[in-house]
Amino acid sequence: MAGIVVENVTKSFGDTKVLRGVSLSVADGEFVSLVGPSGCGKTTLMRIIAGLETVTSGEVSISARQVTRLRAADRDVAMVFQNYALYPHLTVRQNMAVPLVMRRLTTAERLPFAGKVLPSARAKLAQIRTDVTHAAELLAIDGLMERKPAQLSGGQRQRVALGRAIVRKPSAFLMDEPLSNLDAALRVTTRTEIVALHRRVGASTVYVTHDQSEAMTMSDRIAVMMQGELLQVATPEEIYANPVDLRVARFIGSPAINQISANVTSSGVVEVQGQPVGLVSPARGPVVLTIRPEDLTLGSQGLAGTVEHVEFLGESVLLHARLGGGELVIARVAPSDRAHLGIGRPVALALRLDRAMLFATSNERLACAPTDDVAAAPVNREAVNG
Amino acid sequence: MADLALTSGTAMPREGVAARQTRGFGTILVAWMLMLPAIVTYVLMILLPLVVVLALAFTDYEFGAPGFRFIGLDNFAEMLGDRTFGASIRNTLVYSLFVVPLSIGIALLLAVLIEAGARGRAFFRAVFFLPVVSLTVAMATAWQYLLHPSIGPLNAVLRDLGLGTPNWLGASEWVLVSLGFIGVWENVGFNLVLFLAGLTAIPRDLYAAAEIDGVRSGWSKFWLVTWPMLGPTLLFVLIITMTRAIRVFDTVQTLTQGGPNNASEVLLRTIYQEAFHYFRFGYSAAVTLVFLAIVLALMLVQTRLIDRRVHYG
Numbered sequence: 278m279a280g281i282v283v284e285n286v287t288k289s290f291g292d293t294k295v296l297r298g299v300s301l302s303v304a305d306g307e308f309v310s311l312v313g314p315s316g317c318g319k320t321t322l323m324r325i326i327a328g329l330e331t332v333t334s335g336e337v338s339i340s341a342r343q344v345t346r347l348r349a350a351d352r353d354v355a356m357v358f359q360n361y362a363l364y365p366h367l368t369v370r371q372n373m374a375v376p377l378v379m380r381r382l383t384t385a386e387r388l389p390f391a392g393k394v395l396p397s398a399r400a401k402l403a404q405i406r407t408d409v410t411h412a413a414e415l416l417a418i419d420g421l422m423e424r425k426p427a428q429l430s431g432g433q434r435q436r437v438a439l440g441r442a443i444v445r446k447p448s449a450f451l452m453d454e455p456l457s458n459l460d461a462a463l464r465v466t467t468r469t470e471i472v473a474l475h476r477r478v479g480a481s482t483v484y485v486t487h488d489q490s491e492a493m494t495m496s497d498r499i500a501v502m503m504q505g506e507l508l509q510v511a512t513p514e515e516i517y518a519n520p521v522d523l524r525v526a527r528f529i530g531s532p533a534i535n536q537i538s539a540n541v542t543s544s545g546v547v548e549v550q551g552q553p554v555g556l557v558s559p560a561r562g563p564v565v566l567t568i569r570p571e572d573l574t575l576g577s578q579g580l581a582g583t584v585e586h587v588e589f590l591g592e593s594v595l596l597h598a599r600l601g602g603g604e605l606v607i608a609r610v611a612p613s614d615r616a617h618l619g620i621g622r623p624v625a626l627a628l629r630l631d632r633a634m635l636f637a638t639s640n641e642r643l644a645c646a647p648t649d650d651v652a653a654a655p656v657n658r659e660a661v662n663g
Numbered sequence: 664m665a666d667l668a669l670t671s672g673t674a675m676p677r678e679g680v681a682a683r684q685t686r687g688f689g690t691i692l693v694a695w696m697l698m699l700p701a702i703v704t705y706v707l708m709i710l711l712p713l714v715v716v717l718a719l720a721f722t723d724y725e726f727g728a729p730g731f732r733f734i735g736l737d738n739f740a741e742m743l744g745d746r747t748f749g750a751s752i753r754n755t756l757v758y759s760l761f762v763v764p765l766s767i768g769i770a771l772l773l774a775v776l777i778e779a780g781a782r783g784r785a786f787f788r789a790v791f792f793l794p795v796v797s798l799t800v801a802m803a804t805a806w807q808y809l810l811h812p813s814i815g816p817l818n819a820v821l822r823d824l825g826l827g828t829p830n831w832l833g834a835s836e837w838v839l840v841s842l843g844f845i846g847v848w849e850n851v852g853f854n855l856v857l858f859l860a861g862l863t864a865i866p867r868d869l870y871a872a873a874e875i876d877g878v879r880s881g882w883s884k885f886w887l888v889t890w891p892m893l894g895p896t897l898l899f900v901l902i903i904t905m906t907r908a909i910r911v912f913d914t915v916q917t918l919t920q921g922g923p924n925n926a927s928e929v930l931l932r933t934i935y936q937e938a939f940h941y942f943r944f945g946y947s948a949a950v951t952l953v954f955l956a957i958v959l960a961l962m963l964v965q966t967r968l969i970d971r972r973v974h975y976g
Contacts, residue, residue: 324871327871327875328874328875329871329874329875348874348879349871349874349875350874350875350876350877350878350879354875355875356871356872356875358868358871358872359868360866360868362866362868362869362871362872363872364869364872364887364888364891365891365892365975366891366892366894366975375873375876375878375887376875376876376877379876379877379878379883380877387883425975426975427975441876
């Protein structure tokens with residue numbers, strides 16, 4: 278069964294096109310991250326799914342129900358806001374009860390003192406109390422129930438916001454950068470907790486973030502968005518290893534993927550600085566060769582460069598080297614290699630050819646393959662190693 | 664602090680501490696110098712007159728009299744039997760009870776409507792703020808014409824409708840209502856601007872969260888989000904409007920001079936009359952003290968009772 282389906286949605290604010298025909302399908306119970314730089318339209322897309330924003334064109338359905346023209350209150354979605362959006366005058370318990378009170382009680386039953394007078398209201402309020410307590414226990418905030426939001430830490434407020442979202446068991450969960458107001462350490466633990474919570478609750482989730490590492494660690498699938506378009510929707514592994522667009526490749530991964538300007542000769546040989554690197558491609562002309570830092574190894578042959586900076590990370594070392602063409606590349610090498618990585622020293626960086634990718638200068642992915650052909654093979658550069 | 668002093672004591676040589684002390688003295692001196700104009704003004708313009716009023720309230724001083732003597736609480740005793748003072752207290756109370764709730768309620772309603780509207784925000788704000796920036800005395804003349812019993816447009820309309828044509832400013836049963844209405848008209852614009860500022864400060868996300876939580880009607884959203892979030896603004900508006908209502912003077916003085924037969928006599932006018940008409944400075948000072956006591960008491964009650972309930976810290 279389909280969880281959330283977005284079909285061909287466009288959104289314009291005046292003359293500004295924020296979304297240019299976005300289609301996305303989130304399976305039932307799936308966790309999909311919407312990731313992209315700020316201003317790419319990801320929050321707008323989420324607000325459209327929530328019903329807080331109308332579409333210019335296109336359709337949205339949730340749990341196989343057309344909701345495009347339904348207002349947010351009728352869509353059965355829950356949302357966690359970046360700044361939590363808790364009601365400051367209500368206690369934690371009251372905050373979490375709001376969605377249940379609004380949905381289960383009639384207007385008459387919501388009147389003050391109705392809980393004391395109307396038996397129906399009393400029964401419902403008792404049930405709400407049980408449900409709220411249950412959700413609070415799940416999030417380990419049951420000790421904070423009588424506090425006001427101002428008396429809570431950022432992490433606790435975050436949990437209350439999550440609690441308010443899960444308490445009514447919605448068919449879809451929307452989270453708008455819920456971790457961005459937390460400090461770095463808390464962010465890492467909370468993202469694990471959100472994933473665990475998602476497994477227990479099992480509702481389809483759309484998670485908006487600009488932090489690619491959050492998207493990578495939490496999601497079943499990642500949707501990368503730029504300039505109002507979805508560039509690629511795939512599993513974290515696929516997005517990382519096999520991006521279809523140079524902008525995706527650049528956005529995902531830390532440190533960022535290395536980009537080296539290259540040229541494909543008329544015979545299909547990929548050359549960097551006029552030297553073949555061991556790849557062939559059906560494309561022709563100027564291209565961008567990309568390689569992840571961990572796929573560059575120190576060797577006796579490969580791309581020649583000089584060491585510019587060395588970052589020791591513990592389990593690995595990030596080597597920043599300036600290539601002959603002036604480009605800066607980063608290689609992730611073993612700490613044991615650190616000894617002979619003095620600043621200014623020449624190095625040769627070998628590409629793991631099966632991991633190298635080619636992109637057109639207009640960002641599309643191009644085919645390429647390693648070759649054994651001698652004419653395309655990298656030459657041994659004595660100068661570098663001498 | 665103790666551990667701070669310990670570490671700095673070991674790290675810093677003695678003369679460093681001494682230098683810091685002189686610098687501290689210099690800073691204090693500069694601070695006092697900078698505050699001096701404000702302090703002088705405050706003492707001369709507020710503190711000193713207040714002390715004089717306080718002292719005068721217990722004397723029988725009359726302007727131009729060669730001397731005065733302390734008469735203890737006699738001025739206050741006189742107030743109890745003073746029919747003009749009694750009327751002015753009662754009228755000020757009625758006027759305030761009329762003006763405060765109405766001007767706050769109408770301003771809040773208008774502010775919510777203007778805020779919800781897609782356009783015309785600046786236009787409506789300007790229109791309703793106009794009475795605040797216009798000269799009350801000049802406006803009072805306009806009101807005098809509008810409310811005039813025989814040539815006024817209001818009564819012309821009432822006449823055409825076949826209704827009664829009261830003497831709005833001249834009949835004792837209508838005069839407070841008329842003045843109260845003008846007071847509401849004066850205060851709504853001011854309160855409206857304050858409420859609009861308060862409304863703008865409410866995070867939009869709270870309304871979005873309410874919508875997601877299943878709050879459908881604007882009415883419910885108002886009570887779940889707007890009303891509690893406006894709490895601090897409301898308290899401020901309440902205090903401001905109350906003080907403005909209690910010290911009503913210029914409309915009364917221009918339009919009715921407290922008449923007819925003391926039916927629109929108010930506290931500030933009584934103070935003014937006693938001091939600058941009858942030159943009874945001592946008695947006037949005593950009434951001023953009562954006025955100050957009422958204002959202070961109201962402030963205290965409001966801040967003590969409500970302040971705790973509108974700031975959710």
